[in-house]
Amino acid sequence: MSYFSDIINGTKTLLTGMRVTGGYFFVNFFTKRDVITQQYPNNIETLEMFDRFKGEVIMLHNENNEHRCDACTLCEKACPNGSIEILGDKAKDPETGKNKRFLVKHIYHLQMCTMCGLCIEACPVNAIDWGQDFHHVEYDRSLLTKVLNKPGSKIMSGIKG
Amino acid sequence: MKEFLTDQLKTQEYFLNMGPQHPATHGVLRLLLKLDGEIVRNVDMDLGYIHRSIEKMCERASYKQIIHLTDRLDYLSAHMNNEAVCLLAEKALNIEVNDRIKIVRTIMDELTRISSHVLWWGVTGMDIGAITTFMYGFRERELINDIFEETCGTRLTMNYNVIGGLRYDIHENFVKRTKDVLKHLKKKLPEYDKLLTNNIIFQKRLMNVGVISGEDAIAYGLNGPTARGSGVSCDIRKTHPYSAYDMVDFEEAIFTEGDSFARYKVRIKEMWESISIIEQLIDKIPNDEYKVKTKAVIKLPVGDYLQRVEASRGDFGVYVKSNGQKFPERLKFRSPGFANLTALNKMAYGLKIADLVAILSTIDVVVPDIDR
Structure with missing residues (x-):
């Protein structure tokens, strides 16, 4: 019996997790609100380092x-x-x-x-x-x-x- | 049927190399596994692939120069390692540092701990098979690294502590940025629970895997979150308070199950405690000097000195034997990772290879710390 309840619980918790990832996917797909990735070689002209950066x-x-x-x-x-x-x-x-x-x-x-x-x-x-x-x-x-x-x-x- | 199978399908013990370039070993760690089918019978650790003889290098480096070498031990708790050397020299020279230095050091320590644990969380999820966590962990870590980059100049090997204080004063944006990060983390950490901690599949992979009892944990010399998962109280911040840890109120994260999931919960709880410690201190930074004047050439008086700090993986110790010269006569680092790795064989015996990966990632090994 626990075999089936495990499957059900597992799917339920999996869906809870997927709500988090799905939320990010849809919100960022349209608004790019939480995107912190920098397109490094393309932004070379505009990239500014902090003033104490040790280059x-x-x-x-x-x-x-x-x-x-x-x-x-x-x-x-x-x-x-x-x-x-x-x-x-x-x-x-x-x-x-x-x-x-x-x-x-x-x-x-x-x-x-x-x-x-x-x-x-x-x-x-x-x-x-x-x-x-x-x-x-x-x-x-x-x-x-x-x-x-x-x-x-x-x-x-x-x-x- | 079962007897028939065991008779007919006899397995033979064999050896398998895990590493030195296995992605789950977090660096160049080579494990020589003795396997019976998929069941682990023995784990031999082969170390030394990135041994850089840092302790020997320290014997011909002045005390100021030693600090930047400690960054390269456990690079995820660089700030604590720096602080250990600085506290040791300050203790030997009887230098009193003011509250500003103490508080800034403590905030930096806790930020480092959060950044290290966030990275660990991502990597653990990835080792178990959830690749998304890796991206999410790095997202939070990036914000903390920005604080380090703005104030210290570098993201990983900060080298921010000097003997008698800090290298620079904190940046004017430091307080605001730190508060923003705390606000962000408080929003995101519950998401971590939704995504991974409460997931039954993930829990089943960690629960009752790699169990080690409290007695065994003490016998093997385990420390840090690994030992606290077995119910051993060993937080240096509580037992031997340094810097500003006696000014703050925090709880030592202890779980008694001793399995991988307990170690996981300890680290999640430590992140919450770190947030609370920073919140208590961030508004209390007094206006004062950021550095105490020291001599140009630092010579410790003759004698033996030991300083312990709580790095993000456990008890990091520096032992210096000084003969009064500008170089230490002998220097020893006691690294948390090395002690924690020794219990791997005990934890993994009789389990599957996939469980070994789970144990490795909940021990949280950082190989430069082990090899030195």
């Missing part, structure tokens, strides 16, 4: 192509997995006449970065920050190694070296 590490440049990095290598030391390499050099400062460190290349290995944010926290002059770009797909791993300072850029005046 990649970028170096901030002003309109005169000047950055704030003085090659102190604190970010390189803070990085847990060696994603940052800094190539710096020393040159004579024309104003003070002392030897001053300057940045040649800020190399960033995006393929090794875990987005932990320790480099950005460690930076004393806020030279690097998060970028919102997340389209990091490349055919070759080496293309993910980036030089963050733009070619021809130099240090902003007023930053201690």
